[in-house]
Amino acid sequence: MPFELVHFRDSDKIIRKKKLDRELKITLDYVSDTLAGMLYRGEALRRVLSEMGWREEGVSLNILDGRRYQYKGMKKGVAIEGSFAAYEFILEGLFRLEIGFRKGKIDCGVLMLTSHRSEKSFLGTSRDLAAAEIESLSSIITVPVAVALFNLGPPVISDGWEDEEGGAENGPSVHATEVQEAEETGKAA
Helix, strand or coil: EEEEEEEECCHHHHHHHHCCCHHHHHHHHHHHHCCCCCCCHHHHHHHHHHHHCCCCCCCECCCCCCCCCCCCEEECCCCCCCEECCCCCHHHHHHHHHHHCCCCCCCEEEEEEEEECCCCCCCHHHHHHHHHHHHCCCCCCCEEEEEEEEECCCCCCCCCCCCCHHHHHHCCCHHHHHHHHHHHHHHHC
């Protein structure tokens, strides 16, 4: 599975009640398929969320009135927020969702995060860590939230060699006589 969705504080019931459960899964699948291996994900994420109806004209994405802080998307009182740059965005993302929840702008949130963390981490899986962090913040952060943990992989940076027979990893194919000539020329120098 390209992402793992973990629900807290009955967010699954709220999403189901709003008839967004299937739509949310399809959207998150689309996000995963589109952003996997991409270097610059911001514009592509906005496009995906727009195509799936999470960024509709006339629906305010503002977190605070009069400020430019915005959610990534919103539909039927469910806000989508996130960052794929670092798992540590969990704190900022939860805080942003909590503001909307306390102001009555949202009923629930979906927080998209990267599941990638340091291999040296002794804190367990990203799922375990998210559960522990949300539990430890339960007196401060009360928003019902679903955390979507994505494994989008490292960005793929093309060097233009993919069209050649040798592929991106091996470089372009070279005929054996060219290799021999190059070796002989190198020896002479």
